[in-house]
Amino acid sequence: MGASRFFDSVGVRSPQYNAEVLVQHVMGVDKTRMLMLWNDPFPEEKRAFFDELVKRRAEQEPLQYLTGATDFYGRDFVVSPAVLIPRPETELLIEQVLGQRGVFEERLGGRAPVIVDIGTGSGAIAITLALEWVGAKVYSVDISEEALAVARENAERLGASVEFLHGDLVEPLLEKGIRADLVVSNPPYIPTADCEELDVEVRDHEPRLALDGGPDGMYPYRVISSALPRLWPESGPGYVAYEVGIHQDVFVESMIAEAVEGVDTGILPDWQGIGRVIWGLRR
Incomplete structure (x- = not known):
């Protein structure tokens, strides 16, 4: 056969x-x-x-793990069972962030913007932003050393300048006193109980650490959003953009609004009409 x-x-x-x-x-x-x-x-x-x-x-072992690579934003990224396989909808997050270039180039007066990617996995988001937003200073955070090894390999292969930090969510950034103009994250967002109901390909093969977002799937968003006043510069523009799961959009948008007074927020739907990218802009 x-x-x-x-x-x-x-x-x-x-x-x-x-x-x-x-x-x-x-x-x-x-x-x-x-x-x-x-x-x-x-x-x-x-x-x-x-x-x-x-x-x-x-x-049901994922095809991308068998070949060791996947396409993201027109580039080949190395992947392994240590990292979540980048999804096409995450390219919407990239587009949303890149759409802020005009605002920040005007407001920063020539200073290179600082971007942080929290929960980097394969490094797809951080590396793509570093390559597409020429001159930006990009930091990348992950709690998994194995994931960071994959991300570093991808950065070296693709010629991207990214500084990788090991730690849980915002902790290494706060410890080092890093202030970022733009905070980006596609964190784990599956509720713990729902992880067992995922397709076999995902449930049995992709790293649980990159899937499980706590009891309601929104623990990482709470941590990152509450830290925005300490992550963004003390004055001037600040931007945050998240990828979220189904039915999480309005709740995560409200987290941003509650964390930063006077911030503009919005929801970008994916091709199925699901609120997928949540953003906040402090002007």
């Missing part, structure tokens, strides 16, 4: 795509080259490796 038919028989979504990606990975070729070789015999010396990956994928 071919890999795609086998995947279909065991309920793997997009079976043809999964089979093709694994063939490309094992053969070390892109899609164009794979199609050119499609009618050639499969190399016997690669058969055992391919069969092992097919078996693991059929057991």
Whole structure:
């Protein structure tokens, strides 16, 4: 049985795509080259490796972990079971933050903005912002040393200048007295009880540390939002942007409003109409 038919028989979504990606990975070729070789015999010396990956994928191990990479904002990022796999909706968070360039370039009078990414995982957010917002000083925080190792590898591969800090949420920033003009985070936001109800691919393979946001899923937002007065500069503009889970948007928006007097807030929906990016701007 071919890999795609086998995947279909065991309920793997997009079976043809999964089979093709694994063939490309094992053969070390892109899609164009794979199609050119499609009618050639499969190399016997690669058969055992391919069969092992097919078996693991059929057991719902994420495709990105099997290939060791994923695309985010047009760049290839290394991923491993130590980090959450970056999702396409997180690119909305990137767009929202980059949309503030005009405000901060005008208000900071030529000073390079300071950006912090809290709960960095693979480093996808911090590295993308460092590469897209030329001149920005970017800090990246994670409680997992294993995740930081992946993020550092990605920064080195992609040529991004990011300073990585080990610690829980805002703690390393406050300890070092770092004040950030822009605070960005896609933290764990799944309520603890709901973690067991996630798809097998996520529940059994992605790091629980990057998923579990406490009893209601909003513990990280409370911590970060309450610290905004100490994270932002004492005067001048300050910005925060979060990615949130379903039904969390209004609650997280209110956290920002309660933490900082006079802050403007807003909710950006994703393609399904779910409030996905919550932002706050102190002018």
